[in-house]
Amino acid sequence: MFKKRKNNEREIVEGCVRNERKSQELLYREHFDTMMRMCMRYTNDRDKAMEIVNIGFLKVFQKIHTFQFKGSLEGWIRRLVFHCLSDYYRKNSKYLQFMVFEERDQSSLEKAHSNLYAEDILKMVNTLPPATQEVFRLYAIEGFTHLEISKNVGISVGTSKWHLSNARKILKKLIDQNNLRQYAG
Numbered sequence: 001m002f003k004k005r006k007n008n009e010r011e012i013v014e015g016c017v018r019n020e021r022k023s024q025e026l027l028y029r030e031h032f033d034t035m036m037r038m039c040m041r042y043t044n045d046r047d048k049a050m051e052i053v054n055i056g057f058l059k060v061f062q063k064i065h066t067f068q069f070k071g072s073l074e075g076w077i078r079r080l081v082f083h084c085l086s087d088y089y090r091k092n093s094k095y096l097q098f099m100v101f102e103e104r105d106q107s108s109l110e111k112a113h114s115n116l117y118a119e120d121i122l123k124m125v126n127t128l129p130p131a132t133q134e135v136f137r138l139y140a141i142e143g144f145t146h147l148e149i150s151k152n153v154g155i156s157v158g159t160s161k162w163h164l165s166n167a168r169k170i171l172k173k174l175i176d177q178n179n180l181r182q183y184a185g
Helices: 009-017 021-042 046-066 073-092 103-115 118-126 130-141 146-153 157-184
Strands: none
Touching: 009 021, 009 046, 021 046, 021 073, 046 073, 118 130, 118 157, 130 146, 130 157, 146 157
């Protein structure tokens, strides 16, 4: 929607901290498209996605003074907007609809929506081995990339991808088992 301009991130962030409208506009324009695409992955309603993105940017501007340039600015913004997205679904739906699964997992996820509450799926996530759980949460819930995870956790990108794949396999199996219990009971 907006054209991206590459500006000095530090200057933009410092301007936002000083509540300068021009800096806020630059930050918004540079990251709007990415955040909008992320929100559209979880909702097909452009108006809802726009509302979530705008609430997310409001939080970004309220918390910009806490950004310490440790990691990417886009990743930090993505986490705040994603939290707004998950808050939106938590308030407006009793089912978990915001977790990242691959297309091959879609049939299990669709069944899970009809049978599982968010708390049930989060309990399943809590049963994952600790390292696998950490990678899954960072990637699927908080929106980190594998490169960011590898740097933050001290593992290789390949290991991060393996843990994510392992988490998906385990969760798919747990969801399928839960669905079998639901249909048998």
